[in-house]
Amino acid sequence: MICGGKSYVSAPPAFSNDAKRLLVCTANSVSIFSTSTGLQITSLEGHKALVTSVTVVPASSQASKMLCFCWTTSLDGTIRYWDFSVPELMKTVDIQLPVHSMVIPSLLGQPLERDSKSRDLFAYVSVENIKVKDNKPVPTGGQILKCNLTKSRMAAGVILAETQQPEYITISSTGRFFGIRNKRKIHVWKVPEVESESVGAKRITLHHTKDLTVLAFHPIQRMVAAGDVTGRMLIWRGFGNRTFSVSGKETGKKSFEDEDKPGVRGNDDADSCSTWHWHPAEVIVLSFSFDGTYLYSGGKEGVLVVWQLDTEKRKYLPRIGSPLLYFTDSPDPLLASVSCADNQIHLLKMPSMEILKSISGIKLPCSFPDVCQGSNNGFSFNQNGGLVALRSENYSIQFYSLYDDCGICEVQICERNHQPSEELTVVVTVVALSLDGSLMSTAEVRSPEDGIGGLICLKFWDSELENKRFSLSTVVYEPHRDGGISALTFHPNRRMAVSTSYGGDFKIWVCNDGRQKIQGEQNSSWMCHSVGSYKKKSMNAATFSADGSVLAVAAETVITLWDPEQNILIAVIGETLTPIVNLSFAGDSEFLISVSQGSRPQLSVWSMTKLSVSWSYKLHVEAVACALDTSSFAVLALIPESVRLQFNDSTFQGRDGVILHFNANDPVPQNTWSVRKAQGGGLAFLRSKKSSNSSDGKFDHPWLVYINGDHEYTLFDPSGKEAQELSLTKQGSYHALEETGGKFGYQAIYGELPEFDSKVDQTLSAPSVPSQRPWETIFSGSSHELPPLSKLCSAFLESLLERRTVTSE
Incomplete structure (x- = not known):
């Protein structure tokens, strides 16, 4: 069984400490990709529902960059702790509530040196509040709760907020503040200095006149930015100076009086509020740079905008081609990622914002106008x-x-x-x-x-x-003057195609046989061979027989059979109650499958020898797939809502469709499977060669692929035992991580230097450089080939120092 087609953009990704891996929430698992190749390395499997967040445990020093631990949350009500270098599950915390978001402030404030009085690790989670009504769980809204990860339990009685729906939690890079947006308000909490289960967090609320969509905290200053549905961005400076205690570097800063707070609404606790506007639609992406100099924003227009905070000047990364969803910084200031609505994650080289690699998933379903619903x-x-x-x-x-x-x-x-x-x-x-x-x-x-x-x-x-x-x-x-194109199909073994029209005709197109080459390129053209119609009825579907000798075209509720070479009507068979929208030949064209939709849907199997219906079912069929070499076919049918309402949820368990595998000679299905997200799905039989080096060109038995409405798919053998249950767990090969040596100092900025040859007599080429200290040759060379010392020395000395996190009391 082969599974795939998951969304890579259901939640923000996270970089590893060495920025060599990108952890991506992928349905019920976490996929880990290499940032150098864009290929998947491994995955974290274990959650039973959608994974909603991944938090990498940060490193406290240069020596611990290889720390590979992370926390994940899921709608299955569990929080899990992983060693993703193995990968291995280390711990599971079951809170029995669907978790939509989580932040762990102490990991950002003091990663590995927590106070002895507060050894427990606490997290703040956004959950979906579930209540039981009539013995059924009913979601009633969202809550912000506190969880003790060390003792695997919730903090009793600590409810920070209740919202109409679960909200995403945003945390500052220092771990001191976190917040959510709630309609036209922003709630900001300050994390207490000493964490315990009985201590909550102080909160302030900032107001706006429009619904807010996203927020971000400045990494250094007391500044919070938010975007709204109109495309405006608001920046509050000096928030919480009255409510939150001021300490450390912020001590002594002037706070505006109540009557001198430009842009601040009402009695909000902020010094000032400014408004910026460029986006024509809602702001979806908002993030400060790691040094707080720039602000990144994006939305539906597919343009990443970089704002300089001091001057409000802008520069752009245009033509990304899809609405933006998330912007993620990495521990490496030269690398970032942007996630797009078309299921792509672009790795960016900063600050130039050049796209280095793209991790591309399957295109997600999108809303098109009704004119294109085929x-x-x-x-x-x-x-x-x-x-x-x-x-x-x-x-x-x-x-x-x-x-x-x-x-x-x-x-x-x-x-x-x-x-x-x-x-x-x-x-x-x-x-x-x-x-x-x-x-x-x-x-x-x-x-x-x-x-x-x-x-x-x-x-x-x-x-x-x-x-x-x-x-x-x-x-x-x-091509059809009186209506749009309803269907297209190709001849099985000739360069011929047919297009049908809602206007009441179909056209047969042929390609010129003499495929000439003009200036080294192949040149071919298509022309209309013939036109057909039947009583000016709408032509909704068409298909060729296996050998291409017969063309079947659906004229509303009847099926017309044509000779495609001479465009002669051969026969007209049957009549359904509602218009036919799909036609397919089964087996060696002995049977014709038709699908009718509407108020009275119907699946019909027609015998070509008798030109009459063989058997039929009243089913709402979403898709049909016919095997090319056998008489078997499969249909994807929707389970009527009236049927599902007669049974409780435990009977169908969210399944709204069924796959029926038939032999065209027998109305009794050979196999059946119930599936989820059937509406908008599809089916197909695929043929794969027995081996890659097979010379006879023969094909093995067909595989059946099911794609659901979210474009997740399962590819399986319908005759095998493994097809008894359709799961969406990836079972594929992974690529190895390209391990490269860490680059520091000069190499990290300007690239590698020529290798030092210890066998060469150094006294001849560089008498001033001792041979036992080859690293000092980094400053050797022509002046025009080296950068200025003001840039080179600072980077070199920084690479020799050990970073330590210092927090002010």
Whole structure:
């Protein structure tokens, strides 16, 4: 069984202490990637529900950078402690409440040298409050609670806040303050100097006129920033000077009087509040740089903005291509990451913000206009290559390997910049692949502006099987004048395709046989071969028989059979109660599978020898998959809500669909599996060669792949025992971490120096440098090749010093 397709952006990632690993929350596990290669190294398996946060235990000195421990939280109600270098589970804390977020202040304040009076480790968690009603757990809202991780128990009676829903907790880099946003307010707590189960935390509240979306703490000053739904950013300076005791470096700072607090609303405890505005929509990302000089912000427009705090000047990382979700700093000031809504994590070289590597997951489902809702749910399968093609919001098609669980390439269908989802003007509606994967066809719709300028475009693409890169071959504007394209399908063994239209016709397209090469590049073009229609009825689906001799086209509630070569109507069979939206030939074209949706859905199996229905079921079918070499097929059907309401939740356990595996000759299913997130899902049979060096080209028995509505998938053998339960746990090979020696001083900034050869007579080349102290050659060389001493010496001396954390009383 092969599983994959998980989201990498459900929660913020975390860097290891040496910045060589990135820990990513991935469904019920934590995937660990190498920051140098972008490949997965290992994973932490054990949680039973979605992992919501990961907190790496920081190192206290240069020598302990290899410390590889972390805490994770999950909706399964547990907090777990891991050694992720092995990986190994060290401890489990069961609090029996779904945990959405967690911070551990003492890890940031004094990592390994906690006060002897406070040896217990405390965490503040954001949980979902669950109450039992009618013997059923019912979520009632969110709470901020205190947890003793050392003794594995909650602090009794300590409830810091109650919210309408669980909120994400943000903590300052020093561990002194943490806060949440709550509608139009920000709650900020100060962590007590001495932690205990009976001591809570002092709190202040800052107010705003709009709903707030995100907040961030300054690493040095008493400053907190927040973003709102309108794209504005507010910065409160000197917060908590009246409520929180002032100590250390902040002692003696002037606090504004109540009547002299510019920008502060009401009696809020802050010295001043300023407002910045650049983003056109809500602010989603907000983070200060490690030294507090810059503020990073981002949102739906897909642009990372860098603000200089002193001057308010801006610079940008544009054209990322997707809304931003999280910005994460690393212990290495030259490395950071930004997570995007298209399931990608980009590793950035700071401060230039150059994208070094990208960790790409499968494209997540996105909301498209109703005009593009087709029967294939936005993806198509390459059955021979084990690939799936998915459309995305940035006008591209992603090719994803189901066997390797990684992206192969992306094809930009329309050359346009990323736009927020509510402003989409061009949408890819249908995508289809040929049987061998060398051809692709797409349909796109350009929405009219003020009723003018609407356009439907059909495109054909060619590729070489070796490099999997597609190039545009032919563009057809307005292929069907009276309606949009409802379906696309390719001939099984010829360069022929069919497009159907809601307007009442279908067109057969053929590619020129003489594929000439112009200037070293392959050139091919497609042209319309013939046009067909049936009583001006809407054509909703089409499919070719196994040998391509018969073309079946659904004309609303009837099925029409055509000779594609001569475009002659052969027969008209059956009639369903609601329009047919999907057609597929099963076996050696002995049977035809039709799917009707609507108020009276139906799955029908038609006999091609008798031209009549063989058997049928009243099912709401979401997807159909037919094996190419056998008579078996599978359907993904939704379980009616009325049926689920008749039973309690323990019967279905969140499963809303069922996969039925049939032989076309028998109405009794051979296998059945209940699945989750069936709506918007898909099915396909895939063929894999017996071995990579097989010369006969024969294929092993087919595999069945199920993709759910969140684009998580399971690939399994439907005839094997391992297919009895569909789990979503990755079982794949991992890549080794490329261990490289630590670079300090000159090498960390300017690269490696030539190797020192101890056999060379140093008295001839550098008489002033003792041969027993070769490290001093770092300052040798021509003056124009070395940086100024003001830069070089400080970095070199810093690498020789041991960092120690000092806290003021």
